Amino acid sequence: MTTPAANPRRLRIGIGGIGIESSTFCPHRSTADDFRQTRGRELLDRYTWTRPESDLSREVEWVPLLHATSLPGGPVEAESYLILKDELVTRIREAGPLDGLVYDIHGAMSVIGLTDAEADLTEAVRAALDAVGTPDGGRPMMSAAMDLHGNVSRRFAEPVDLLTAHRLAPHEDAWETRERAARNLVRCLREGTRPHRAWVQVPVLLPGEKTSTRLEPAKSLYASLAEIEKLPGILDAAMWVGYAWADEPRCKAAIVVTGDDAELAAAEAEKLARRYWDARRDFVFVGPTGDAEECIEKAVASDKRPFLISDSGDNPTAGGAGDLAYMLGKLLENDAIRSGEVTAVHPGITDPVAVARCFEAGVGAEVTLSVGGKVDANHGGPRELTGTVVALQRAADQKDRAEGGAYDRGVDMAAVRTGGVTVILVERRKPFHTLADFTGPADGGLGIDPRTFDLVVVKIGYLEPELYHMAADWLLALTPGGVDQDLLRLGHHRVERPLYPFDDDAYEAGDGPALTATRLGTLDG
Numbered sequence: 001m002t003t004p005a006a007n008p009r010r011l012r013i014g015i016g017g018i019g020i021e022s023s024t025f026c027p028h029r030s031t032a033d034d035f036r037q038t039r040g041r042e043l044l045d046r047y048t049w050t051r052p053e054s055d056l057s058r059e060v061e062w063v064p065l066l067h068a069t070s071l072p073g074g075p076v077e078a079e080s081y082l083i084l085k086d087e088l089v090t091r092i093r094e095a096g097p098l099d100g101l102v103y104d105i106h107g108a109m110s111v112i113g114l115t116d117a118e119a120d121l122t123e124a125v126r127a128a129l130d131a132v133g134t135p136d137g138g139r140p141m142m143s144a145a146m147d148l149h150g151n152v153s154r155r156f157a158e159p160v161d162l163l164t165a166h167r168l169a170p171h172e173d174a175w176e177t178r179e180r181a182a183r184n185l186v187r188c189l190r191e192g193t194r195p196h197r198a199w200v201q202v203p204v205l206l207p208g209e210k211t212s213t214r215l216e217p218a219k220s221l222y223a224s225l226a227e228i229e230k231l232p233g234i235l236d237a238a239m240w241v242g243y244a245w246a247d248e249p250r251c252k253a254a255i256v257v258t259g260d261d262a263e264l265a266a267a268e269a270e271k272l273a274r275r276y277w278d279a280r281r282d283f284v285f286v287g288p289t290g291d292a293e294e295c296i297e298k299a300v301a302s303d304k305r306p307f308l309i310s311d312s313g314d315n316p317t318a319g320g321a322g323d324l325a326y327m328l329g330k331l332l333e334n335d336a337i338r339s340g341e342v343t344a345v346h347p348g349i350t351d352p353v354a355v356a357r358c359f360e361a362g363v364g365a366e367v368t369l370s371v372g373g374k375v376d377a378n379h380g381g382p383r384e385l386t387g388t389v390v391a392l393q394r395a396a397d398q399k400d401r402a403e404g405g406a407y408d409r410g411v412d413m414a415a416v417r418t419g420g421v422t423v424i425l426v427e428r429r430k431p432f433h434t435l436a437d438f439t440g441p442a443d444g445g446l447g448i449d450p451r452t453f454d455l456v457v458v459k460i461g462y463l464e465p466e467l468y469h470m471a472a473d474w475l476l477a478l479t480p481g482g483v484d485q486d487l488l489r490l491g492h493h494r495v496e497r498p499l500y501p502f503d504d505d506a507y508e509a510g511d512g513p514a515l516t517a518t519r520l521g522t523l524d525g
């Protein structure tokens with residue numbers, strides 16, 4: 001292991017990365033325009049630890065490169081990816097010597113025509129870093145901050161000195177993860193150490209909705225990372241669930257333990273991998289599930305209000321098209337809802353043409369629209385909807401938001417009511433995760449309060465905190481779409497087999513997969 005002398009001078013550390021979670025089962029295409037791109041001071045302002053008053057900033061000169069983050073979606077178009085990649089690499093090459101890079105990415109980017117997009121990007125970033133070198137003529141260190149729904153292939157992990165990931169799902173620790181990546185990097189640079197890395201994949205692929213850390217076994221598995229990290233000789237322990245809606249060999253769970261003690265790192269990685277494997281059948285959906293009709297029937301019959309239902313197959317924040325009218329159709333087929341005896345609000349069907357029609361018609365007008373089903377036409381296509389425009393909101397009246405780092409910009413929205421259903425149409429894909437997404441700003445906006453409806457039917461998987469607290473009861477509807485929770489009906493054919501749950505009984509006879517950690521060693525400076 002290389003142990004260059006501890007470094008007393010001010011460090012120069014770059015920050016950059018490209019982050020998106022993109023489903024190869026979704027017909028939507030993500031482009032450069034979907035990414036919130038930050039550079040310069042705006043990039044540094046994403047974080048607290050880059051502020052001038054932060055303790056880290058006293059010893060580090062932060063060098064903002066390019067950061068690009070998008071709402072999840074379909075695969076990124078090749079040309080858009082190349083534009084972003086080239087800019088990041090060029091900015092590294094033009095930055096001058098760097099001691100290190102905080103590599104702020106997601107880990108589940110799919111790019112049209114590429115397999116393992118993160119490995120492709122990382123190899124290019126590593127080559128650019130090696131070309132500029134450190135101010136002392138050494139090899140810059142890379143510290144990746146990732147989402148636990150990312151994938152970690154060996155090819156991706158190899159050029160990265162430090163890898164860490166969120167430990168909570170929902171990702172309430174998203175910013176903490178990035179800070180840990182930065183602090184671990186500064187610590188290694190200060191101490192002049194390069195960590196050993198033990199990497200192991202676990203042949204298990206699960207949807208996020210079965211691996212929430214609010215529930216066992218994910219809760220204990222993820223809690224144990226902090227314990228492993230406390231062991232002498234260990235710097236960080238990270239575990240990835242992987243991304244279930246991409247069809248690539250790298251899609252599976254992975255573990256990386258980093259530290260000075262190569263033996264211990266490998267032993268802990270293997271123990272954790274075995275625990276994950278042994279628990280594979282204990283991962284269950286975060287809530288009671290059913291198909292769309294079952295969930296609607298139960299919610300209508302319940303006296304719990306508001307009753308939330310997740311339209312999980314078309315969740316834009318997992319990579320769904322967000323334009324399916326499948327659930328809207330099911331709501332309108334229910335007599336109690338159609339008659340208005342039971343009310344429901346159903347936000348977030350993407351349809352720019354329908355939204356424009358509503359703006360032309362104005363509040364109070366009756367409209368007949370062909371709603372949704374245009375981007376993802378696989379599950380019933382557009383739905384005809386006749387109703388009254390009850391509210392309109394312009395994009396300009398909303399604040400752009402970077403929730404956990406993802407890009408969520410203002411969009412034109414229209415609410416249309418028919419019978420008991422109020423459907424909120426959006427001009428472009430938009431998550432509804434907070435109360436403010438429905439109401440708009442205090443001085444205007446849609447003004448729709450989901451708490452006044454009997455049913456709230458959201459394109460989401462597990463509930464984000466504000467919805468979670470609002471819900472008197474909740475069902476996870478296993479609806480079709482680009483992020484279908486029922487993985488077996490999606491048709492993966494490029495994932496490495498055997499893989500749980502696709503080959504449930506593959507290891508019945510023996511002791512299970514080997515789960516031997518690969519010692520990636522240290523990246524010599």
Ligand SMILES: [Zn+2]
Nearest residue numbers: 147148149171
């Ligand atoms: Zn995630």
